[in-house]
Amino acid sequence: xxxxxxxxxxxxxxxxxxxxxxxxxxxxxxxxxxxxxxxxxxxxxxxxxxxxxxxxxxxxxxxxxxxxxxxxxxxxxxxxxxxxxxxxxxxxxxxxxxxxxxxxxxxxxxxxxxxxxxxxxxxxxxxxxxxxxxxxxxxxxxxxxxxxxxxxxxxxxxxxxxxxxxxxxxxxxxxxxxxxxxxxxxxxxxxxxxxxxxxxxxxxxxxxxxxxxxxxxxxxxxxxxxxxxxxxxxxxxxxxxxxxxxxxxxxxxxxxxxxxxxxxxxxxxxxxxxxxxxxxxxxxxxxxxxxxxxxxxxxxxxxxxxxxxxxxxxxxxxxxxxxxxxxxxxxxxxxxxxxxxxxxxxxxxxxxxxxxxxxxxxxxxxxxxxxxxxxxxxxxxxxxxxxxxxxxxxxxx
Ligand code: NIG
Ligand code: FE
Numbered sequence: 001x002x003x004x005x006x007x008x009x010x011x012x013x014x015x016x017x018x019x020x021x022x023x024x025x026x027x028x029x030x031x032x033x034x035x036x037x038x039x040x041x042x043x044x045x046x047x048x049x050x051x052x053x054x055x056x057x058x059x060x061x062x063x064x065x066x067x068x069x070x071x072x073x074x075x076x077x078x079x080x081x082x083x084x085x086x087x088x089x090x091x092x093x094x095x096x097x098x099x100x101x102x103x104x105x106x107x108x109x110x111x112x113x114x115x116x117x118x119x120x121x122x123x124x125x126x127x128x129x130x131x132x133x134x135x136x137x138x139x140x141x142x143x144x145x146x147x148x149x150x151x152x153x154x155x156x157x158x159x160x161x162x163x164x165x166x167x168x169x170x171x172x173x174x175x176x177x178x179x180x181x182x183x184x185x186x187x188x189x190x191x192x193x194x195x196x197x198x199x200x201x202x203x204x205x206x207x208x209x210x211x212x213x214x215x216x217x218x219x220x221x222x223x224x225x226x227x228x229x230x231x232x233x234x235x236x237x238x239x240x241x242x243x244x245x246x247x248x249x250x251x252x253x254x255x256x257x258x259x260x261x262x263x264x265x266x267x268x269x270x271x272x273x274x275x276x277x278x279x280x281x282x283x284x285x286x287x288x289x290x291x292x293x294x295x296x297x298x299x300x301x302x303x304x305x306x307x308x309x310x311x312x313x314x315x316x317x318x319x320x321x322x323x324x325x326x327x328x329x330x331x332x333x334x335x336x337x338x339x340x341x342x343x344x345x346x347x348x349x350x351x352x353x354x355x356x357x358x359x360x361x362x363x364x365x366x367x368x369x370x371x372x373x374x375x376x377x378x379x380x381x382x383x384x385x386x387x388x389x390x391x392x393x394x395x396x397x
Pocket of ligand 2: 070072
């Protein structure tokens with residue numbers, strides 16, 4: 001197993017306050033050793049051990065790869081027209097999901113693979129080393145299963161979202177659709193999924209149906225997560241906390257009681273907590289209000305940032321863009337936003353091996369074309385990713 005020394009690091013973000021300064025555990029004038037697929041050592045340059053090869057970071061910032069805990073990149077079709085209509089005043093309608101469902105059902109496996117491969121590659125070039133991928137644009141047993149098979153070619157973090165919307169053919173029988181999702185569809189999909197998710201929102205699934213979906217998923221050994229509080233105040237956050245879901249995503253409309261529940265949930269510890277996953281790109285692309293992440297953070301909630309990359313509500317895969325929005329519009333500090341897009345995402349996926357760079361962590365590493373992590377928010381829209389390593393192997397430069 002060969003070891004690589006990354007030397008001459010301007011600022012190393014470890015996300016471990018015991019290893020360095022502040023929330024991000026930053027070590028300046030530092031070095032790190034990638035020992036095969038793991039981080040072997042981090043510390044001051046002067047103390048760096050020998051290694052087989054040396055990479056000169058030339059004073060740049062090194063940080064853990066982004067952990068994007070929410071995406072829907074297996075789909076077909078185009079909805080740019082909806083975006084343009086929203087920008088001229090139309091509201092976001094989750095019903096647009098049906099457009100993508102029709103296109104996805106009609107697409108070949110190889111077309112779905114092609115779309116996912118390109119989306120995954122673009123995310124990697126922007127520093128994302130862990131990417132969760134959901135189904136949810138098939139909504140038949142066969143189409144949900146093949147979506148998850150395709151997703152599984154690109155990630156180990158696959159999520160079954162058969163309960164995305166009631167498809168048009170079940171419009172007269174929504175309960176029948178929930179029975180399908182929790183029965184045959186789940187049986188076909190569970191072997192290909194790690195998580196189950198449900199869109200708990202008016203017009204999608206109510207709290208009772210959502211609870212049925214999560215309970216069924218748990219019986220198949222899946223972890224649980226919820227799309228909630230996106231379009232209105234709704235039951236999603238409270239349900240997620242009560243069900244001990246790993247995260248509740250969107251959180252655009254939060255009451256004080258929701259914030260308090262998320263703060264309380266954070267106190268349960270890494271394997272039991274419910275993370276508040278904010279999706280600033282969605283609020284941007286749907287002209288929704290931005291939730292106040294400052295309030296959540298100060299209350300003690302665990303906050304993650306994710307892209308929600310999908311053709312309808314938000315078609316970005318850039319966590320740097322999400323960080324910039326979270327700083328400018330949601331009142332996180334640049335350091336907090338970087339933490340939320342790395343360590344926060346790892347918490348949302350209940351992963352302890354990614355999202356930080358302490359010895360033993362997976363060597364998922366990003367080098368920026370910048371001296372410190374503040375630049376991610378300070379230089380929005382600029383491609384700052386210089387190099388990416390996944391499990392110790394350089395995958396982009
Ligand atoms: O996370 N909220 C539900 N689902 C997606 C949007 C899907 C779409 O519009 O195609 C989301 O925003
Ligand atoms: Fe989503």
